[in-house]
Amino acid sequence: MSAAALRGAVDLSSLRNRPAGPAAEAPRPDGQVTPLVVDVTDATFGQILELSRTVPVVVDLWAEWCGPCKQLSPVLEKVVTELAGRIVLAKVDVDANPQLAQGFRAQSIPMVVALVAGQPVPLFTGAVPEEEVRQVFAQLLELAAQHGVTGTVPVGDADGEPESPAEKPLPPLHQAAFDAIEAGDYAAAIAAYEKALAENPRDEDARAGLGQVRLLHRTQGLDLNEARAAAAAAPTDVPAQFAVADLDIAGGHVGDAFDRLLDLFSAVEPDERSAVRERLVELFGLVGDADPRVIAARKRLATLLF
Structure with a gap:
């Protein structure tokens, strides 16, 4: 910066x-x-x-x-x-x-x-x-x-004690996943979130965390230019298109990722469409069901399915 x-x-x-x-x-x-x-x-x-x-x-x-x-x-x-x-x-x-x-x-x-x-x-x-x-x-x-912005703000009460209450600790498996993410051990974080979901299938925080860390794991070490070149050379190669879509999601290009996978769904053989649909659903969960880009992509996917 x-x-x-x-x-x-x-x-x-x-x-x-x-x-x-x-x-x-x-x-x-x-x-x-x-x-x-x-x-x-x-x-x-x-x-x-x-x-x-x-x-x-x-x-x-x-x-x-x-x-x-x-x-x-x-x-x-x-x-x-x-x-x-x-x-x-x-x-x-x-x-x-x-x-x-x-x-x-x-x-x-x-x-x-x-x-x-x-x-x-x-x-x-x-x-x-x-x-x-x-x-x-x-x-x-x-x-x-x-730029001359070097001030500070006073914090704490008159005795120097913090005013904010202590944060509520994370559940043990969530904390294990968080620690693993900080250490760059995405496989361990995935395992922790999967165990949390096995114990409580309604744990939406674990489900969201699992989707995010899976994305981090898949994109770790990927080069965007190389991935785009590979995808351009093989428009119906599912792993190549998945890689670029993941990188687009990670970079905030949500619409581009959805359009790529929806186009791929239309282009591949029927036996490959299930994997594409599952990846789309996973990415929908990352972005959030209320997001207008997810709503539009879901409508287009439904049209392609039926």
């Missing part, structure tokens, strides 16, 4: 001058005790923009139905807390705040963007390991310093 990254990559102009909501909903750079993790709405976003002139603000765009979001959020909160006021985390529920989701062009979540001196800085999309979050935040602090 360089100083050149600080640019208007997303359009936040419509939200800059909105009236602020209650002061308790957003942090204040006024010397008072400030929470490091805050929920932000369309109405309170103006205060967050102002705060970003004092301290970098990391914006976490998430939704309740998003499994990868639930994986990533505790990592973001942990790292922000350790930085002790040098960064504030602003959480945006995209379902409840459509104007912010549109302003940040949130085509895939979780999506993480920083604000430095009122300007957006894209960081990453998707759940990433804790070590990568630390590296990105370190680069963000360097970039902020280049």
Whole structure:
């Protein structure tokens, strides 16, 4: 990340001058005790923009139905807390705040963007390991310093004690999967989530986590250019098309991935269609049933099936 990254990559102009909501909903750079993790709405976003002139603000765009979001959020909160006021985390529920989701062009979540001196800085999309979050935040602090944003916010009460209650620990198998993901051992994470689902088939967090880590496992070590060349050379080769679709999903190109697999479904022999349909259904689960791109792709798949 360089100083050149600080640019208007997303359009936040419509939200800059909105009236602020209650002061308790957003942090204040006024010397008072400030929470490091805050929920932000369309109405309170103006205060967050102002705060970003004092301290970098990391914006976490998430939704309740998003499994990868639930994986990533505790990592973001942990790292922000350790930085002790040098960064504030602003959480945006995209379902409840459509104007912010549109302003940040949130085509895939979780999506993480920083604000430095009122300007957006894209960081990453998707759940990433804790070590990568630390590296990105370190680069963000360097970039902020280049633009004169070097302040901190006061945290804790008068005795220096934190105000936030301790986070609820993850279930043991979820924690095992999370630790394995941080270590880059995706096979172990898959095994942990599969065991969690075997014990409780209704564990939707485990199901979402399993889909995400399977995607990480499949795309590990893949080269996008090589994968695209292989897919172009063999339009009906199912593994080659799967590889590009996985990379597109991981990179936030959701519509491209769905279109590729739907075209493949139409082109392959009948005995290969079941695998293509299963991969589509798996990716639908990753993106979320309420996503309009999933709804459109499901309709097209139904047309192809019947």
